[in-house]
Amino acid sequence: MIKILVSGASGRMGQETVKALQASTHLKFVGGTLRHDDLAKAITQHNPDVVVDFTVASQGQRHAEIIIEHNVHPVMGTTGFSEKTVKILQELCEKKQLGAIIAPNFSIAAVLMMQYASLTSKYFPDAEIIEAHHPKKEESPSGTAIKTAELIAANRKEKPAAAPHHAIIPHARGATHHDVPIHAIRLPGLIAEQSVIFGGDGETLCITHRTFDRVCFMPGVMLACEKVMMLKKLVYGLENIL
Numbered sequence: 001m002i003k004i005l006v007s008g009a010s011g012r013m014g015q016e017t018v019k020a021l022q023a024s025t026h027l028k029f030v031g032g033t034l035r036h037d038d039l040a041k042a043i044t045q046h047n048p049d050v051v052v053d054f055t056v057a058s059q060g061q062r063h064a065e066i067i068i069e070h071n072v073h074p075v076m077g078t079t080g081f082s083e084k085t086v087k088i089l090q091e092l093c094e095k096k097q098l099g100a101i102i103a104p105n106f107s108i109a110a111v112l113m114m115q116y117a118s119l120t121s122k123y124f125p126d127a128e129i130i131e132a133h134h135p136k137k138e139e140s141p142s143g144t145a146i147k148t149a150e151l152i153a154a155n156r157k158e159k160p161a162a163a164p165h166h167a168i169i170p171h172a173r174g175a176t177h178h179d180v181p182i183h184a185i186r187l188p189g190l191i192a193e194q195s196v197i198f199g200g201d202g203e204t205l206c207i208t209h210r211t212f213d214r215v216c217f218m219p220g221v222m223l224a225c226e227k228v229m230m231l232k233k234l235v236y237g238l239e240n241i242l
Ligand SMILES: NC(=O)c1ccc[n+]([C@@H]2O[C@H](COP(=O)([O-])OP(=O)(O)OC[C@H]3O[C@@H](n4cnc5c(N)ncnc54)[C@H](OP(=O)(O)O)[C@@H]3O)[C@@H](O)[C@H]2O)c1
Pocket: 007, 008, 009, 010, 011, 012, 013, 014, 033, 034, 035, 036, 054, 055, 056, 057, 059, 076, 077, 078, 079, 080, 103, 104, 105, 106, 107, 136, 137, 217
């Protein structure tokens, strides 16, 4: 049995994770932490093999560092990691030869959406991302949007065409990451959605992923808890362990 501690156990993702762990035959839920709990103390007390973290963007790096310091495998579902932070954590894990996973999206369909976007960017370099989430999401844009923009940039063969830009209202064209404009919507009623729209001469292609229930993230979370035990480095993105 792999012993799992859930950091952020009272949250929407944390509660779903605890439920999934309690139904698992080979992963064991050994404890959870809330906002005011001391993560380091909880790790010492419960002695887990893996800590799954679903908390807040502002605490992501600190939590990952605490988990790594204790030689425990982090599975970071918390979003908002910058490229720079991922690199810092990668170096920490490399020094310790410790397996870790940061996944901006644990949904297999969302990972496929990102992969299709990456493939499409080879043929259509002009792309924009529209992501939409519930209003309690702390950061914007989403980690999925950032990761998608990075995949598009890494795979496209040509630079996107420069559109004329005179903003009547600042940021009317969204934020830009690696030359990919990203537009973030926050509205009640939503969980998480993303569309990647590609434009070519006389046509567009739209790849959309919609989340209706947080249960869709659980197969990815459970898989990450198993696979992280076999890794000797930090892996960024669920697609790398599927
Ligand atoms: N990777 C993915 O597939 C995926 C999918 C969905 C969401 N997410 C991300 O997962 C994270 C959690 O989302 P959620 O919807 O579950 O949020 P949520 O419902 O607001 O839950 C947040 C959890 O973090 C705790 N928390 C809040 N502030 C904290 C702090 N300063 N230090 C330590 N713990 C703190 C909360 O504890 P209290 O209850 O005590 O306040 C709660 O347990 C977010 O970053 C979100 O973007 C990732």
